[in-house]
Amino acid sequence: MLTAPHAEDLPLSLEDEKTDTMSTTAPEKRDSVVEAKTVHPRRSFTKDVVLICTVTLAMILNTANNTAVGISLPTIGRELNIIEYKLQWIISAYSLSSGCLLLFLGRLADLYSRKYTFIFGCGFMGILGLGCGFAQDEITLDVLRGLQGIGAAACIPAALGILAHNFPPSPIRSIAFATFAAGAPVGAAIGSAIGGVLTQLTDKTWRSTFWFLTGLSAVCCLGGIISIDNDFSRDMIDRRVDWLGAFLVTAGLTFIIFVLSDGSIAEDGWKTGYIIALLIVGVVLLGLFVWWEHRLEQMHERGEASLDNWWTPPPLMSVTVWTRAQGKLAVVLMIAFLEWCSFNSFTFWIQLYYQDYVGLNPILTMVRLLPMCVTGVICNLIVALVVGHVPVVFLIVIGTLFTGVANLLFAVIDPGAPFWAFGFPAAIVSVFGADFVFATGTLFVAKVCLPHEQSVGGALFQTLTQVGTAFGIAISTIVFNSSIAKSSLQYGVVVNKSGTNAPRPAQLVAYKDAMWTGCAFGFVGAILALIFLRSVGIVGHRKEPDARSDTTVNNQDAPASHA
Template identity: 30%
Template sequence: MTDVTASEATTSDKKQHLVWALVLISVAQLMVVLDGTIVNIALPFIQHDLDISTANLRWVVTGYALAFGSLLLLGGRLGDLYGRRKVFMVGLIVFGVASLLGGLATNEGLLLAARAFQGFGAALASPAALALITTTFPAGPARNRAFAVYAAMSGVGAAVGLLLGGWLTGLDSVFGLDVEGWRLTLLINTPIGIVTALLAPRFLAESESHPGELDLPGAVTGTLGLLGLVYGISRAGTDGWGDTWTIVSIAAGVALLAVFLFIESRVEHPLLPTRVFANRTRAASFVAMFFAPAAMFAMFFYLSQYIQTVMGYSPIKAGVAFLPFCVGLVLAAGISSNLINRIDPRVLAGIGTLMAAGGLFGFSRLPSDTTLPIENLQGSYATDLLPYILLMSFGMGMTFVPLTLTAVHHLRTEDTGIGSGVLNTMQQVGGALGLSLLATVATQTIDDLVASIGKAAAKLGVQATPDQQEIASHQIFTAGATDAFLFGAVLMLVASAVTWIFLTVKHQELATDGPEGAPVHVG
């Protein structure tokens, strides 16, 4: 009886230990993801307080994304070589300190440097977080649930960032101290990041290290190549694909990545082993996770603007409008983590991407016809937005869990960090490319309509009133946004096609550990 009681106590302790491990990993991932959007609503206040030019203001957001996206491969490999828990902790501490510097910034240069420093910390912590799930949780239901929580944090992070950013920006004091609200969007990360890092040794085991095997030439060319590619793609969204620096940056990035791949095929300990891509299921997961976030960016970027600009919602109300997305994604992630034990990932992710494509198509039907009264153009949240927000959220929840699981399944133990880095890189580069392509589509539509309306007004000799100009601007923006949503739906369908055709792994195999080729016992 005593032995049974002791065994039950041990099992309970192990479960509690895993719960706390997942809490730490989830908090870190949520913090890293939401920081990509949390400052968006605060940008006008940041611009005013630090006297940042309109041209440079976008670097508050882009600087973080650039450092994050370009350093992910290096961050993932550093975890494999020097210990994933150690790199996870270092990343969180760097992130926390950088957030403190950004929140206390007194000029533009310090803020932009802090945001890039944050991106570096995130690039260390995020791949390590995903790899720690793989090495901490046993294959099967426990790991599937952990991946569901991780995927939910990755998916809802952008929406939570908008909500939290809107609320914090509206504050003017904390604990009786006067403080600009935008600073809180950065300062909030400091205690969370550092406390999480300090608790990590208690709940997360360290992986074995392989110091001295860092591929320095690969690290330099790979990082600079990704930096050039992400910068060029991001610049294309604002300056156009024909811009000289856009072309130069993308060309240099592609050339450096070609050199990087050449180096990787020759060195003994490559930064990115080609065996990571050798598995068909894993490669398909990477490609699908490239296109799906690219499409999802359309919803957050354009729908948040539509809700505030056209529907007239305040920043905090706009953030609340995305709450159903968070709820739906969390519910869907939980459901898919249970279904993945009985249904193949191709079916779950395939249905999920189709649902998400349907949600984006629904957004593309928002009214923008110039013959409609203005009240009809503003749309109804309950009928024109909410159904498709929920459809999108359930679709992404059904997509992220199986694809995250299949992307890192059957990796060698020594490759889990770089595999996680590749997955995160695909999401970041895909998101940047998707947003730039969507911006190109929307801008082209907007420019064509502006030119058309301008010609018509000149021909008729009519001068629009300020109210008419505002209505027309709403109509024109909505027309551009709906075209972007439609293009986003096409990108999501590409992700769906890749999933249905190439993701052939069976659900029984996901309950096994070990590298590809290991025997699978079903029973």
């Protein structure tokens, strides 16, 4: 039975494999029809709770792998004799691999098994994290961190696909996605707290942090084995992998994220030859990826693809996914990019401000970041309660504005003022954007993406946040370096490459200018939401359907096509 969607509703997605009756639906009609029948597995409440806790712990682990290491960077630098401006590669190497492989590994999860992709990712993170704890030099640590990011690229999009697959549209789905989103701020706080305490109070300092995170990885693997059903579908006929598309997008993103991470510390900065060359190559490869995916998609729509031809697999990423919901998905993805530019720029610079400018030790720095954890949990509770009642535009605008305000508070900070005047309110409001955008954004992706691309949709969202993180830190670093050099000249000092000889007033100006950059990212995201998302409406669900029956009828949910 087909029904027309209500005018105020966006097209939603089936959460499981559907019948083939819609397989010939034209792409331009996919957002205008819905299918009524959805099949969901029977599950116990206890198993659902364990599942939600497991995937949330994976998100906590992923975030903590950055924040725990980030707060340990000064200690790592001293023990391994790493030059200060090269320390960021310990963070960037992880983000580089995890960001570049999200789409590819998300597609593999959709094609074969989200469960085993998730377990592999968590286990891989743990094993490589264990190795990081034994690293004895800079190169070894950087390489192991880069490999460790592959685990995150596997488990996070698989987790999003698992949630979309196991929870039909209902209040519990909103709770599941909000809880999963809460893993990011909780992971940031736990990472900072554990990283600070273990680094300062244990004999093995920063190495203890990696070993602790390895233990969390083991718990994730165990939880995945217990709570996640085998989701391998035998109904999917074409499981060919788009290896050319995977190569193009992975190589393109690798070059671009590498340039964003290394451009500011290269020998001649952004004018360095290899930086310019790799940036051009990266952009060209991404352009070729989009062209190739569009070509494959058109071939399959016209019925020209054959299982006998290895060069005509289903596309790694449907190009038309960007046009879903009349282009609103593309706007949500861009807002996620800008929000992560703003939020991660903020978290990056406040840790350096507290430790390098104010001179606090890791534990005292961690204490000043703890309000972010508490607020993060509260924000996601708010999302779970109101996402089925409040239009998404309000949540996203409020969130992005608050993240911008957090940057603004540090952009005008008075170092002599008490923590409660600037630092505390900034920590409180900073997480609103990341929590609101992640929870509502992933719910939106689950609605408009087709069942066979749930993990790819989640991977696309995660890719934009990873690239946003690298881009935000890179741009704010350019601003910081330019500002500190210019301000130091006013005091008759030519600043060195690491900036350690800059006068303190010049350092303060540079920190403030970097925060102004983060502020701009947040405010631009709010403006985009106000302009383009006013008609989106509510993305959560207010009424509990018969979600645990073997066959669930839901006239609201399913865009239309089975590929």
